[in-house]
Amino acid sequence: MRNRWTALLALAAVFAACGGGDDAADTTVSSVAPSTAASSSTEPVPTSDAATTVGSTIPSTEPSTGPSSAPPTGSSTGSSGGDGPITVVDDRGVEVVIDSVERIVPVDGDLAEIVWALGFGDNVVATDISATYPEAADSSTKIGYQRALSPEPILDVEPTVVLATEIAGPPETLTALERTGVPVVVVPTPPTADGPATKIRAVADALGVSERGEELAAAVDSEIAAATARVDESIEPPRVAAMYVRGENVQLVLGAESGIGWVLDEVGAVNIADELGVADAEAITAEAMLVAAPDVIIVPAAGLESVGGVEGLLSIQGLGETPAGQTGRVFAYDDQYLLGNGPRTGQLIEQMITDIYAGAQ
Numbered sequence: 001m002r003n004r005w006t007a008l009l010a011l012a013a014v015f016a017a018c019g020g021g022d023d024a025a026d027t028t029v030s031s032v033a034p035s036t037a038a039s040s041s042t043e044p045v046p047t048s049d050a051a052t053t054v055g056s057t058i059p060s061t062e063p064s065t066g067p068s069s070a071p072p073t074g075s076s077t078g079s080s081g082g083d084g085p086i087t088v089v090d091d092r093g094v095e096v097v098i099d100s101v102e103r104i105v106p107v108d109g110d111l112a113e114i115v116w117a118l119g120f121g122d123n124v125v126a127t128d129i130s131a132t133y134p135e136a137a138d139s140s141t142k143i144g145y146q147r148a149l150s151p152e153p154i155l156d157v158e159p160t161v162v163l164a165t166e167i168a169g170p171p172e173t174l175t176a177l178e179r180t181g182v183p184v185v186v187v188p189t190p191p192t193a194d195g196p197a198t199k200i201r202a203v204a205d206a207l208g209v210s211e212r213g214e215e216l217a218a219a220v221d222s223e224i225a226a227a228t229a230r231v232d233e234s235i236e237p238p239r240v241a242a243m244y245v246r247g248e249n250v251q252l253v254l255g256a257e258s259g260i261g262w263v264l265d266e267v268g269a270v271n272i273a274d275e276l277g278v279a280d281a282e283a284i285t286a287e288a289m290l291v292a293a294p295d296v297i298i299v300p301a302a303g304l305e306s307v308g309g310v311e312g313l314l315s316i317q318g319l320g321e322t323p324a325g326q327t328g329r330v331f332a333y334d335d336q337y338l339l340g341n342g343p344r345t346g347q348l349i350e351q352m353i354t355d356i357y358a359g360a361q
Contacts, residue, residue, distance in 0.1 A: 086208040091166060091188040098183045100160040101207045107146045107164040110340035111187060112137045114203045115163070117343045118212055125157040132336050133344075151176040163203060165189045191259040193266065195341045196220050216343065223346025224266065230353050231268035238356050240269040241294035241324065244281055245303035251316055252281040253289075259341050260298075267353050269296070286318035296356045297324045300335040331355045 086098040103125045106112040112131035115124055121134070126141040128149070143153040146168045154162065154177060162177060162184045174184050187202045189195060197217035204213020242254040242264060254260050255273035257280045264271040272292035276284060284292075297319065307313050310330050314320035324330065337348055 086206065088185060088202075088205050090206075091186040091202070094186070096183050096185050096206075098161045098185070098206060098208075103158055103160040104207075105143065105154055105157060105159040105162045106131065106203075107143075107149065107162060107168045108187075109133070109137075109336045110189075110199065110342035111163045111165065111203060112140075113336070113340065113342045113344070114200050114216075115207070117216055118200075118204055118207060118209060120207055125159060126154070130336070133334070149173040151180075155180060155182070161185065161206065163187060163206060189259075189341070191257055191262065191341070193224070193262050194221075195259070195262070196224070196343065196345045199341070200343065220343050220346055224349060225346075227346050227349040227353065228266045228268075230350070232357070233268065235357060237268050237270045238295040239272055239293060239323075240264055240296045240298060240356065241272050241289070241292065241322075242298045243303070245299050245307055245313065245316075247306045248316075251283060253278050253284050254281050255279045259339060263341075263345070263349060263352070266349050267356065269356060284317075290318050290321055292322075294322050294324045295327075295329060297322075297330045298338070298352070298356075299330065299332050300338050301332040302335050304330070304332040329356075 086101070087095060088098070089095050101120065102123055104115060104120060104123045105126050106115050106124065107128045109128075109130035109132060112124065112127045113133055115121065116134050116137060121136055124137070124140060126143045127137050129142050129145045131137040131140065141157060143157065144150060146164065147170075149168060149170070151173050154173075159182055162174075162182055164174070164184060164186050166186060166189065168174065168186070178184055185202075185206045187206075188198055190198055197220055200217040200220065201210070201213045204210050204216070207213075242258070242260045244250070244252040244254055244258075253273050253276065255271070255278035256262070258273075261271055261273065272294050273279075276288060276292060278284070297313070299313065304310065304313060307316065310328065313330060314325045314328075319325045331352070333348065333351075336342070337344055
């Protein structure tokens, strides 16, 4: 399920860290940062005129006013967590005892975002390179990337707890950390509508602030519900191709198990991957893409840069001949924002509804 897909995210992080695509031509793409009021408004988020045909929706690296960045009432930027040792049973079924949360290493971008959203940003001593939001996470000390971890860089920052997902590894590294006495908590990451809240609760439990986690999870669920309520069922659902792209050699269509599938369901779109029998992430032929005939193409921003922007993307696999290619309806979103299933997911759905339904009849 998510193992293979999250590996792609790790590769994306490597690409971004190496500076790939920074100079790619992207002048035809409008950059629209989400409004700070997007999470509370039921009105469409304004986009530029260009975004009705070619849209690039890339959130600012600064925290927004949504639940992804603002700790719940009563929390602080740094915290000591619950009193005394914290005991949790993680996604592996392993009982983990955490004596202190003073020095946290989240080994995943969306887990890092959750840690900041819970008010523990000052306790983070390092992250992996997939952590790009908020800005403090992006600029934090890096210990490699989650699928190719070595114990030494992690031990060098003297963590009191490591938060990871099921794809963190190799397993020998996690074992080495645990043998030195470092608690490692593997957080569940279901690629479903309850995924963001599930991750938030698991991280909050590990940090000893379960009540705070429930508050944040409820806020995120509320945002998602408010966003999806905007879908106008009288409008014919747009056909959407969500794609993972990295250069000329990696072009994959993303299905229900990839983590983006449920988001497309929530925005009322038809995911062409379902019709093509793609469950996770698979390459498909140009002919199959033409038959699927997507009205809209959605890609991670770094992937769009890696192929030279919209023009480069539409030269791949006959994408330019699809309805989306003919109208230029390509929308790019910051990688962690689009693929993380993190605290900003409600804001993503809000923005995506605005983008893909623009001009729809």
